Amino acid sequence: xxxxxxxxxxxxxxxxxxxxxxxxxxxxxxxxxxxxxxxxxxxxxxxxxxxxxxxxxxxxxxxxxxxxxxxxxxxxxxxxxxxxxxxxxxxxxxxxxxxxxxxxxxxxxxxxxxxxxxxxxxxxxxxxxxxxxxxxxxxxxxxxxxxxxxxxxxxxxxxxxxxxxxx
Numbered sequence: 001x002x003x004x005x006x007x008x009x010x011x012x013x014x015x016x017x018x019x020x021x022x023x024x025x026x027x028x029x030x031x032x033x034x035x036x037x038x039x040x041x042x043x044x045x046x047x048x049x050x051x052x053x054x055x056x057x058x059x060x061x062x063x064x065x066x067x068x069x070x071x072x073x074x075x076x077x078x079x080x081x082x083x084x085x086x087x088x089x090x091x092x093x094x095x096x097x098x099x100x101x102x103x104x105x106x107x108x109x110x111x112x113x114x115x116x117x118x119x120x121x122x123x124x125x126x127x128x129x130x131x132x133x134x135x136x137x138x139x140x141x142x143x144x145x146x147x148x149x150x151x152x153x154x155x156x157x158x159x160x161x162x163x164x165x166x167x
Contacts, residue, residue, distance in 0.1 A: 003042060006050055007035060014054050017120055021112075022062050030065060034058040052122060052129030059130060102152035110145035117142055 001009070014034065018027035034057040038045060045053050103111055116127040128138035 001047075001050070003039060006038070006045070010051050010054050011035075013051060013120060014058055017055050017116075018058050018062065020115055020119065021059070022065075026062065026065060030058050030061040033061045037061075046129070049126060049129050052126030055116070055120075055122070055126075055130035056132055098153060102149055105152045106145060106148055109141065110148055113138070113142040113145040114149055 011031070015027065015031050018030050018034075021027070022030060034054055037057050038054060103114065106114070112131070113127070116122045116130060117124070122130065124139045124142065125135045127142070128135040131138060133141075
């Protein structure tokens with residue numbers, strides 16, 4: 001697949017991922033940077049896992065931008081200036097009500113596992129590629145995240161695991 005085909009095939013989903021994780025402006029910048037990286041590293045893009053690779057690059061670009069903002073915020077605070085305000089949590093912009101509350105109750109890693117599989121319909125292998133972990137590790141993370149999400153949505157119906165007698 002040449003770069004133009006790759007771009008046309010993946011851009012909407014990569015942009016949707018980025019916008020679920022950051023403000024529209026930050027997402028647009030991150031996606032542009034991710035495709036610039038993809039252009040420079042075309043030979044490194046794994047065949048049949050292009051989307052996962054691009055989401056992984058986008059994820060790292062967004063993480064770098066967040067770290068830069070935190071550093072800038074710390075510098076502003078040290079200089080007694082107004083610190084930079086963090087952007088709204090993506091879960092707050094995407095869903096409403098009970099599901100939003102349950103998603104916000106999850107850790108960022110759990111929330112991301114749910115988002116990648118449920119909202120972006122990535123396979124475990126593609127999501128693992130995006131996160132830079134093995135598919136088995138991702139499947140375990142996703143299973144735990146789904147269990148925690150179910151518990152957050154139905155706290156009264158979630159059963160505790162049986163306690164085994166150790167004697």
